[in-house]
Amino acid sequence: MAHKDLSHAVELFRELGWAKAQPKDTSTLGVGTPEQQAVAKRGLTSGDWYGKDFNRARELHGIDLYMMILFALRLGVNPSRVIRLFRNYEESTDYRLIAELVALNGQDYAERFIEEAVRFREFEGLEAELGNEFTVSVFFLVTQHFPELEMPVDRNYLEAWALCAAVQMGIPGAKMRGPRGQFPTWEELLPTLSAHLEQCASAGVEMWNALGNVIVECVQRQLLSRDTAVNYAIRGLDAATRQGQRRRMVAVLCDELGVSDAELVKHCQVLSGVLSAAEPVVVSALGLRLIGCVPSEELADVALPMLYVSTLKGQRDVLSAIVQRGDLPESAQIILQPRMSELKSSTDKKVADAATRLLEQWGSGVTDSGGEEGEFYSWSNPPLVWDLPRFQRIDPTYDSLIEALSSRDFVRESSYPQPMWLITTESEQCLVAFNQLAQDDPQAAQQLQTVIKNCGIWVPRMRSDVENFCFDPRESSPLARRQRDLAWVLGSVPCLVSEPSFVDLSISFSDLLDRFAAYDRAGVSIVCSDLMVALLRLNLDDLDGLDISAAVEKARAYSTPVIHSFAQPVDRTAGEILADYLVDPYHVPALVERTLVSKYGGMYAPEKVVSPQSLAEFPQDVTYDSNHGDLNPAATPRWGDATWTRMRHYPQATNSDQGVLARQVARSASPLGPATAINLIGLVRPTKKGGVSLAHEALMDAWVRGLLRPETLDVRYLDWTVDPAKNYSGMADVARGLAETGMLALAWGMLDNILAQSAKPSGKTAEIAEMMVHLAPSVAHAIANGSAPSSSAQVPSLRRFAEAKGNNKTTVAARKAIKLLPELTSEATDEPCERHPESALTLEHWGVEVEEVVNDSVDLYLTHAISSPSAVTVGVRDSNHPKLTFEVSLWDFDFFSKYGKYKVESYQGKEFNHYYQMRWDGITWHLEPQTAPRPTSNEWLDPELPVFSSLVYILFGMMHSGSRAKNALDVATKFLIEEKITASAVAHTVSTLVQEELWAPTQALKLLHDNTHLPVLWPLLTETVAKAAAGYQQGLNPPKWLGKVLDVIAEHTVELVAATHAGYIPVAAWAPIAVIAEQKKKTAAVTKARALWKLFAQETQDTRY
Known part of the structure; x- marks a missing residue:
């Protein structure tokens, strides 16, 4: 408004x-x-x-x-x-102009503008593609308009300065959007270059981005000493937290600055800390050199962490470098011997032999690590669930609120997330106290509001413009609406109706009634949005011993009025609303796979929440939140997994966002659900900023409070993605951390659960299996002394890999781990395993009725893209435009059902001509010049269009390579999740595409990374195998992709055979496998086909193989 x-x-x-x-x-x-x-x-x-x-x-x-x-x-x-x-x-890129306008308002205004501008930065790396980088304006303010002002020390400003410098130096890839005249020129940058570089170094600006390039260029231009540059680069390497960052810093040091051995020794102390992470790239580029030149008395401290490098090549190289030194003092040998003893048992022969030779040279007797009590991780069963503490108010004084807001919870590390995103027990304590302070001392409340206006999480606001307080019908979120509306009543209400009763932010029935009574005594009305949050927080599982009918009767006794605003009362009283809600509450949503607003890759999110009739006159804010795949756990603390989807690991996670969420989830009233638990555990993985320390604390708290149960943990929900396997990196180290902190039971079950989700061995499964080798002796010891149940030795997924053929890292490690466990007894196999069980095979998703894809007749074909000849795209033939060539664009393609059209690029010869569109008129498609790029929301079609056969062809046809393939996979995944594509449409499309020389199913097979969409995508397998079999019969060479198709069939054989037996797949669809299997020339594909046909043969009574 x-x-x-x-x-x-x-x-x-x-x-x-x-x-x-x-x-x-x-x-x-x-x-x-x-x-x-x-x-x-x-x-x-x-x-x-x-x-x-x-x-x-x-x-x-x-x-x-x-x-x-x-x-x-x-x-x-x-x-x-x-x-x-x-x-x-x-958006604005008029940075020079903005600085000029700011300066016209005087120095005081400029200082306030600088303070605000440096809080934000919209870019990462070497490209600033958006506008509003007002830190550029700050440069003009402090160097030209107000040179007496001190240079800002904020990293956002310094990162922007470094990018400006990189652009002016002509660094490849450095870009800033906007007219060049709005950015500082080289002549303007040069006078303060040294001062800015020093400030960047002291502020810890990221060397792996623009600054590193600037420093190297400065050395080449003789604007910076080489010694200083090496010092900066070493500090940058020390600050790097991600592999890509360290890789870049290694390149700066070795390739661009050519760091010498003497310089490495000079910085040995810092480098030793970096090398302790045993990053293969750093070990290879710097660590091996350091082993060769460091003084012998420091060699053991330098070399020991490198012996833990994760790659076998790295271990071999480090051992070789130690051998070449030949001058290890006895003290160094003593330090290195335990690790050498471990490497002697390596599954890699070269590593084991090298370690053995070193031990023999040192004259050390090698013994296996034994069974002393202190050498084992302890196995502890989860404690009993804690008694949930009551919510405690803090003193409603100016000083106590300032003290509370000075804690780390309220330190704003960035402009994201917004305040309402992170409501916690602490922020609610502040809000409750602020309301009381506003009653007791309004002047102090106003002063406090001014002092903490930029607080990151909790921003109190008091408004006196009563005429502007009215109901806002626009969509919002419950807590955001509450925050807005409370601004007009803080200090005038006896309490907040939504004040939590317990630390998990839930409210008891009796407390809610007491607040109704307080409002009655004060003679004031309850704000609707405050009541809404209170109802969402209400613990409906415990109505203080009353049954529903008794609670309803008790609630109706309260006639407290409710208002949307001072001029807009609600027809029912608070007691009537509560009574109706008790009978007709919100349905707690399940966690389901669905497409989110900005993600197509398949995420778990709460199902759509429909508002109950009991809250008909309330805003549909919960529905709005659920439509966007996101509920706020502070509004719905008792809704389980579905409400915690915003707590997840990502590279930029910090204490001020994910950390406080983790601490809040550790205050839950009951054990965490399988999805919430694994994501709390996953949150302790490293981040770009070093890790989330609050997550480690929260994890320990959750365990001690009995909120983590090994039997419920389910890694399928890791990071809330339906394809969690790509996020398993680092989980082995997480398991080690769990074991070290007394949670071996949790770690052991989690590792086998990860293997359960992995159909074939990989580098990630090898990490998991090797960690199980590390933990197996402790598990065996715990079983022997009765701490752990004998079923802990079952680990069916580990045993599956141990029994598999081959000698890859996973199977070798799995066999070694199994040998360290006690043999299974009848007691152990009868005893239920406390780990989350592997999901049993069901066909419940097969045969689900889906709206048929509409067959249409668009003349489409595959062609090399004009703008990128190496890429394959889909062309459109149209006789009405004989001089133009048309190629389908996937930009906004997923919105065609709402727009009623999709974008097409037109070319005249090799030159781009204009954007066209394919528009559906209800009967047919029309190719015509594009009108508006996007229709407004009120122009969207209702009902939406279905999916057409031509669109399925476009998506699968685009799955060739590069960004087109990725976009096509994303959109196809979205349509699959929304159940808009059918098996018959896939069969028709693939049978057509497989005849095209430009098409291969390789990219499309990525849609079958798991079995989620197998009931729709099985024809992708059968039609491609049929094409290959037909080629064999015609004497043609098999297609290169055949082996990959057979591998995917093998991965899903159990379900495919079951679906065939149940009649969902025609038996004849698998006959082409027999054609391949009967080929006389034995090839890898033929061998795979014979193995598969043995499994499918019983469906056809064919026993040839």
């Missing part, structure tokens, strides 16, 4: 000629009299500039948004508001 004085600002804008001016004129245009400025400034200081239909300029009556924001800047509107306006409505 716009501010009531916005119209005065619009009027003044027009009156002063701003409406007809250009941005370059804004520094000289008038801004009116002081009185006019005051009114206009007030109108621009708050409020939205769009209405319910999100027409962005509606409230400005056609005035250019960008010019209006510049007008607000000239008027001196608060910098935080100006920057927020740019971010919400427009």
Whole structure:
């Protein structure tokens, strides 16, 4: 909603000629009299500039948004508001102009603008593709307009400066969006170059991005000493937390700066810390050299961590480097001997032989690590679930709130996430205390509000403009709406109805009734949004010993009025609303696979939540949240797995976002669900910023409180993705950490559960199996002393790999681990395993009725893309445009069902001509010049279009290579999740495409990384095998992709055979495998086909193989 004085600002804008001016004129245009400025400034200081239909300029009556924001800047509107306006409505790259306009408002305003601007940075790496990088404007402010100001020490500013310098130096790949004249020139950068470099180094600016390139270039231009550059680069390597970052720093040191052995020795102490991570790239490039040149008395400390390098090549190289030294003192040998003894038992012969030779040279007797009690990890069963503590209020004083807000919870590390995203016990304590302070000492509350206005998580707000308090019908989230509405009543209500009763943020029935009574005594109304959050938090499983009918009767006794706003009462009382809700509450959503707003890759999310009739007049905010695949656990603390999907590991995770969520989930009232538990555990993996320490603390708390149960853990939900296998890296180390902290039971079951999700061996499964080798002696010891049940030795997935053919790393390690475990007894096999069981094979998803794909007739064909000849795309033939060539674009392709059209690129010869569109008129497709790129939401089709056969052809046809293939896979996955593609459509499409020389099924097979979509995609396997079999019968060589298709069939054989037996797949569909199997020339494909046919033969009574 716009501010009531916005119209005065619009009027003044027009009156002063701003409406007809250009941005370059804004520094000289008038801004009116002081009185006019005051009114206009007030109108621009708050409020939205769009209405319910999100027409962005509606409230400005056609005035250019960008010019209006510049007008607000000239008027001196608060910098935080100006920057927020740019971010919400427009983008700006007029950095030089903005600095000029800021300077016109004086130094005090400039300092406040700088403080706000450096809080944000929209880019990572060497490219700034978006606007609004106002840190560039800060450079002009501190170097030209106000040189007396100190250079900002904020990393966001320094990263932006480094990128500006990289662009001006011509560093390959360095880009900043915007006119070159708006960025600092080399002549402007040079005078403060040294000062900025020193500040970057002291502030820890990331050397692996623009700064590293700038430093190397400075050395080449003799603007920086080589010794200083090497020092900076070593510090950058030490600060790097990801493999890619370390790889880049190694390249800077070795390839670009040519670091010498003497320099390595000089920085040995720092490098030793880096090498302790045993990163293969760093060990190979720097560690081996350091072993060769470091003084002998330091050799053991340097070499020991490198002996734990994860690659066999790395272990061989490190051992070789130690052998070549030949001058190890006895003290070094003593330090290295235990690790050498372990490497002597390596599954790699070269590593084992090298370690054995060294031990023999040192004259060390080698003994296996024995069975002393202290050498084993302890096995502890999970404690009893804790008694949930009550929510405790903090003192409602200015000082206590300042102290609380000074804690690490409220340190804003970035502009994301937004305050309402992270509501915790601590933030609720502050809100409750602030309401009481606003009653007791309004002046102190106002002062506090001013002091902490930029707080990252909790932002109190008090408003006195009663005329602007009205019901906002736009979609929102429950806690965001509560925050907005409470601004008009804080200090005037006796308490918050939604104040938690317990530390998990839930509310008891009796507490809620007590708050109704408090409102009755005070004679005030309950704000609807506050009541909404209270109902969501209400513990419906325990109504203080009352049954539903008794609780309903008790609730109806309270006649407390409820309001949307002061002028908009709700018809029912709080007691009536509560009573109705007890009978008709929200249905707690399940966790389901669904497509999210911005992700196609298959994520788990809460199912759509439908508001109950008991809350018919309430805003549909919970439905809105669930439609976006996201519920706030602070609003629905008792809703289990479905409410915790925002707690997940990602590279940029920090304590101030995922850390506080982890701590909050460790305050749950009951054991965590299988998805929440594995994601809390997964959160302790390393991050770009070094890790989330609060997650480690929360994990330990959750265990001690009895919230983690080994039998419920399910790694299928790791990172909430339906393809968690790609995220298993690092989980072996997580398991080691669990074992070291007394959670061996959790670690052991988790590792076997990971193997259960892996159909074939890989580097990741090898890591898991090798960790099980490490933990197996402790598990065996725990079984022997009765700490662990004998069923702990079952580990069926580990045994599956141990029994598999071959000698890959996974199978070798699995066999070794099994040997370390006690033999299975009848007691052990009868005893139920406490690990989450492997999912039993079911065919419940087969035969599900799906809307048929509509057959249409579009003339499509495969062709090499004109813009990228190595890529294959889908072309469209159209006789009405004989001089043009058309290629389908996948941009916004997934929205065709809403738009009723999709984009097509047209070319005249080799030159791009224009964007066209394929538009459906209800009967047929029309190829025509594109009108608007995207229809507005009120122009979307209702009902949406179904999927057409031509669209399935486009998606599968695009699955060739590069970005087109990735986009096609993403969109196809989205349609598969939404059940818009059928098996018959896949069969028709693949049978057509497989005849094309340009097409291969290799990329499409990625859709079958698991069995989720097997009931729809099985024809991808049968049709391609049929094509290969037909080729054999014609005397042709088999296609290169045949082996991969047979591998996928083998991976899903059990389910495919069962589906065939159940009649979901025709028996004849597998006959081509027999054709391949009967070929006389024995090849890898023929061998695979024979093995498969033995499994399928019983369905056809064919016993030839």
